[in-house]
Amino acid sequence: MVEKLRGYSEDITKKDHAIFSKIVSDKLDKWQINQVLTPSEIYPRQQYVIATHWHPEFVPMELNQQRIETMFPNRKDELIIPTQHNELMSYGPYTGAEVDCYASGFDEKVQLLIHFETERLQDNDTMLRSMLAHTRKYRSSQLFDFIHSFTKPIDERLHAAAKKTGVEPSAVKFACIVVGKIEQLLNEHWDSVPEFSMRNKLIRNYIDALRPEFGHRFIDRVQTFVQEVKKIVKLSFPLEYFYRASEIIEETRHLGGSIIIPHPEQFWPILLGRYDVDGYEVWNPQSNRYTEFLIDVVNEHNKYRKSSSKQLLILMGDDCHQGEKTRRKDEQDPEKTGREIGLQPAWDDLNIQKKLIRGGVTRQGIIEEYRNRLSG
Template sequence: MTSNQEKLCGCPGDVKVDPEITDDERQIFRDVTSTELADWQIEQIVTPGRTFPRQERVLATHWHPEFVPMEHIEKRVNAMFPNKQDEMLIPTQHNQILSWGPYSGVEVDCYASGFNQKVQLLLHFENERVENAHVLKSMLSHTFKYRSSQLFEFMDTITNHHEERIGEAARNSGADDNLVEFVRVYVTKIQQMLDESWSTINRSAIKNKLLKNYFDALRISYGDTLINRAQAYLKAVKKIVKRHFSLKYFYRATEVIEETRALGGCVIIPHPEEFWPILLASYDVDGIEVWNPQSQRYTEFLISVVNQKNANRTPGQKKLLIMMGDDCHMSEKTKPVDTQDKVKAAREIGLQPAWDNLSIRKKLVLAGIDRQTVMNEYRERLAG
C-alpha cells in the first residue's frame, strides 16, 4: 500500500490521487461494465445456495435478468424448485421488454401527475402481442435513455463542483474535503473511460450502480474503511440527484396503461409502499403487489385494501388480483460472494415466503387466493 493510500484509510492529511488513469483502473472499468460471464460466475448463477423441494407452484412476475442469459437462469430456477409442477415466470427488466416462455414483461418508470411523483408499473403480455408494439417500444426506449441519463447528472454533480448539492451530501454522510476530492478524482476518471468506450459499451451498464460497483472494486487498493465512507457519500449525492431529477420527460402512468391495454396486456402496481397515493388513483390495473423484499411491513393491510376494493367494485369491473414479487436482480449473483449485497443476493426468482406465512395465509384463504388461483386467473387475462 502506498503512502497516499495509507492516508486515505482514515488518516488525516491531504489526499492526493494521480489524475492519470492507470492500466489497473482501466481493467477495473472493463470488469465492472462487462456483460461476459466467466466460468466461476456461470457456476455461481446455476448453483443456488438453497433449494425448496416442497414448493410445487412457482409464480414470478417481478424480477430482473439484467445481463444474465435466460438459459443460466432456467437452470437455477429448476435447481431451486426441483419438484415444481406449474410455473409462471415473466421477466420485468427496467424499461426493456424481455420474454420467458410464452410471456413478455417490463417494469416501466412513469410519472403520476395526480401526486407529482415517479412511479413504476409492471406490464405483462403474451409474446405475440408485443411483436409489433412499435409505439410501446419507442416509449420504453425513450424512458430507458432518459432514466440512464441520471448517471450523467450524478457524475456531473460530483465532478463539476455543484457546491450546494455537494455540501448537503457531505454534511449528510460526514464526508470531509479529502474524501470529497478522492471521490471527485475517481468519478472524473470513470467519466473519461465511459466516453472513451462509448461506441462499444453495453448500454445496460449505464446506470447509477456503475459508480457503486467501481468503488467496491477499489477495496483491494484502499481498504474497506475508506471505501465504505466513499459509498456513504456517493449514496447521499445520488439521493439528492434523484430528488431533483425532472419528471416531465417520463410518460404519464395513464399513457403507459392506455398503450398496454390497446395491446391486450396486463398491468400490476409493484411495491406500493413506496408511493401510497397510487392506491387512491383508481388506475386501470389488474392487481397490486402486496409483498416484495423491499415492501413487507404492510402486507396484511394491503391484502385488506385489495379485498375491500373487490367487495366494492361496480358490476362488470374486474377483480383486483393479489400479487407478490421477489424483485430479484440477477447481476448480484455474478459478483464475488464477499462483495455481494447480502440483502439483494438473498432475493430469488419465485421465492415469496409471504404466501406461506401462517398469518398472511389466513387472510389469503378467506379471500380464496393462493399461487395457483392467481396463476390461473392471470393466464386467462393475458390470453384476452
C-alpha cells in the same frame, strides 16, 4: 492509507481501463456462471412458482432458467415473467417490463409492471418499444447528472451529503477523483459501452472494484457518501419527461397486456388513483411493512366492484436483480443477493395466510387467473 490516497493519481492507468472494461462487460467469467447456477438454498416443497417482478439484467435467460429449475425441483406449475427496467424481455411464452412513469395527479414517479403473452405482441409493439427506449435514455441522463455532481462539481450536493454521512474530506476527494476517471473512460469508450451499463450502478461497481487496494472500511465510507449524493440527485430529477402512467397503461391495454402496480407503499396515493390495472403487489423484499393492510385494501375493493368488472389480483414480487449474483461475495449487497426469482416467503406466513384465505387467494389460483388474463 494516507500514503495510498496521496499516491492515487487522477490520470487514467492501465488498471483503470481494466476495471472499466470489466464492469461494463456483459460477458460472464466461469466463476460468475457458477455463482448464478448455484443457489444457496433449494425449495423442494414449493410446488407453484410465480415470478412477475424480477430483473434479468445481463444474465442470460438460459442461466436464469437453470437456477429456477434447481431451486424448485418439484414445481407443478409456474408463471415466470421478466421485468427488466424499461425494456421488454421474454422468458418462455411471456414478455414483460417494469416501467418508470409519472403520476401527474400526485406529482410522483411511479413504476408499473406490464406483462404480455409474447405471441400477442407480434409486430405491433413498435410504439411501446419506442416509449421504453425514450424512458431508458432519459433515465441514463440521471447518471450524467450524478457524475457532474462530482466533476463540475456541484458543491451544495457534495456538502449536504458529507454533512449527512459525516465522512472525512479525504473520502469526498477520493470519490471526486474516481468519478472523474469514470467520466473520462465513458467518453473514451462511448461507442462500445453497452446500454445496460449506463446506470447509476456503474459508479458503485467501479468503486467496489477498488476494495482490494483501499480496503473495505474506507470504501464503505466512500460508498455511503456516494449513495447519499445519488439520493440528492434523484430528488432533483425532473419527472415531466417520463410518460404518464395513464399513457403506459393505455398502450399496454392496446396490445392486450396486463398491468400490476408494484410496491404501492412506496407511492401510497396510487391506491386512490383508480388506474386500470389487474392487481397490486402487496409484498416484496424491500416493501413489506404493510402487506396485511394492502391485502385488506384489495379485498375491500373487490367486495364493492361491479359484477361485470374483473377482480383485482393480489400478487407478490421478489424484485430480484440477477446481476447481483455475478458480483464477488465481498462486494455483494446481502439484502439484494438474498432475493430469488419466485421466492416470496409471505405466501407461507400464517398471519398473512389468514388474510389471503378471506379473499380466496392462493398462489396456484393467481397463476391460473393471471395466465388466463394474459391469454385474452
